[in-house]
Amino acid sequence: MSRPIYDRVALIGLGLIASSMAHAMKKWGLAGSVAGHARTAETRAAALEIGFCDEVFETAAEAVKGADLVVLAVPVGAMRAVAEEIGPHLKPGATVTDVGSVKQAVVAAVAPHVPEGVHFVPGHPLAGTEHSGPHSGFATLFQNRWCLLVPANADPEAVARLRALWEGMGSYVDEMDAAHHDLVLAVTSHTPHLIAYTMVGVADHLSRVTESEVIKYSAAGFRDFTRIAASDPTMWRDVFLTNKEATLDILGRFTEELFVLQRAIRMGDGQHLHDYFTRTRAIRRGIIEAGQDTAAPDFGRTKSAGD
Ligand SMILES: NC(=O)C1=CN([C@@H]2O[C@H](COP(=O)(O)OP(=O)(O)OC[C@H]3O[C@@H](n4cnc5c(N)ncnc54)[C@H](O)[C@@H]3O)[C@@H](O)[C@H]2O)C=CC1
Numbered sequence: 001m002s003r004p005i006y007d008r009v010a011l012i013g014l015g016l017i018a019s020s021m022a023h024a025m026k027k028w029g030l031a032g033s034v035a036g037h038a039r040t041a042e043t044r045a046a047a048l049e050i051g052f053c054d055e056v057f058e059t060a061a062e063a064v065k066g067a068d069l070v071v072l073a074v075p076v077g078a079m080r081a082v083a084e085e086i087g088p089h090l091k092p093g094a095t096v097t098d099v100g101s102v103k104q105a106v107v108a109a110v111a112p113h114v115p116e117g118v119h120f121v122p123g124h125p126l127a128g129t130e131h132s133g134p135h136s137g138f139a140t141l142f143q144n145r146w147c148l149l150v151p152a153n154a155d156p157e158a159v160a161r162l163r164a165l166w167e168g169m170g171s172y173v174d175e176m177d178a179a180h181h182d183l184v185l186a187v188t189s190h191t192p193h194l195i196a197y198t199m200v201g202v203a204d205h206l207s208r209v210t211e212s213e214v215i216k217y218s219a220a221g222f223r224d225f226t227r228i229a230a231s232d233p234t235m236w237r238d239v240f241l242t243n244k245e246a247t248l249d250i251l252g253r254f255t256e257e258l259f260v261l262q263r264a265i266r267m268g269d270g271q272h273l274h275d276y277f278t279r280t281r282a283i284r285r286g287i288i289e290a291g292q293d294t295a296a297p298d299f300g301r302t303k304s305a306g307d
């Protein structure tokens with residue numbers, strides 16, 4: 001059992017990420033106590049019943065009182081309103097962080113509401129699932145996964161403490177500037193989600209293939225490829241509205257490449273297709289191997305199956 005890194009943590013928004021953080025902090029003794037805020041009585045009750053929060057509050061303002069760490073775990077588009085509400089109630093010396101999938105927009109929305117004497121260290125765990133809500137969280141979600149911190153000019157001690165929390169939850173931590181983060185994520189996460197959503201839409205519009213056939217035969221690539229299209233619509237609407245520039249850039253490049261492949265298929269240019277797939281397969285295999293080599297350290301806590 002580790003020593004608590006923060007005496008009191010407040011989680012705003014009690015969905016997948018917040019509940020997973022709470023489970024992890026409890027499991028490894030990283031927080032003295034965990035307070036939570038959710039808008040609905042149902043979610044607040046679930047947090048107490050499951051046991052990942054010690055206390056829950058009807059308002060975010062009440063939840064953050066006395067907290068040493070405040071985690072904003074709401075959709076990116078809701079960050080501004082939450083920051084505005086909690087700003088006047090934050091404890092001097094506390095740290096505010098977030099887990100949003102986009103960083104420039106969150107910094108712009110939250111920073112103006114963080115008072116002098118409170119540290120703001122934006123973050124983003126590169127770990128998640130297609131599930132959401134308070135029942136979907138689990139303690140090992142962040143193990144052996146990266147968490148990116150975007151500290152800009154934040155106090156180094158506050159950054160080091162937040163880093164220790166993520167490391168305590170089993171993550172590997174890197175620091176990055178917000179604009180670069182948004183470009184990296186547009187390639188590795190945001191555009192792939194958009195394409196997965198689109199593929200489901202394409203299948204749905206194709207009246208010659210029935211829905212039951214899609215379900216029955218979806219083993220052939222469709223199931224793996226579109227798992228992420230089951231993700232929360234509010235969260236992903238906000239990602240695309242707030243990381244507009246980078247996703248449009250990557251989407252433009254994607255459609256250019258797709259058109260070249262489309263032309264190769266129409267022209268029967270098998271050489272082009274084979275060369276392209278050979279090159280991209282090698283890249284994909286390289287990513288998997290590199291991932292295995294540089295997997296985040298598990299700090300001796302990797303659990304066996306069923307733990
Ligand atoms: N789902 C994933 O795989 C990942 C999500 N993220 C980011 O984490 C954040 C939270 O996502 P999840 O936990 O997956 O979502 P979730 O949908 O499971 O939970 C978000 C919760 O915030 C609540 N909420 C929305 N607006 C609110 C407001 N104004 N005040 C209080 N609560 C509010 C929702 O009702 C919901 O319960 C998002 O910003 C997302 O971009 C980051 C990494 C992975």
Ligand SMILES: O=C(O)C(=O)Cc1ccc(O)cc1
Binds near residue numbers: 125126128129
């Ligand atoms: O479910 C998956 O594979 C994901 O990609 C989860 C995810 C979603 C959003 C993020 O910002 C980070 C991770």
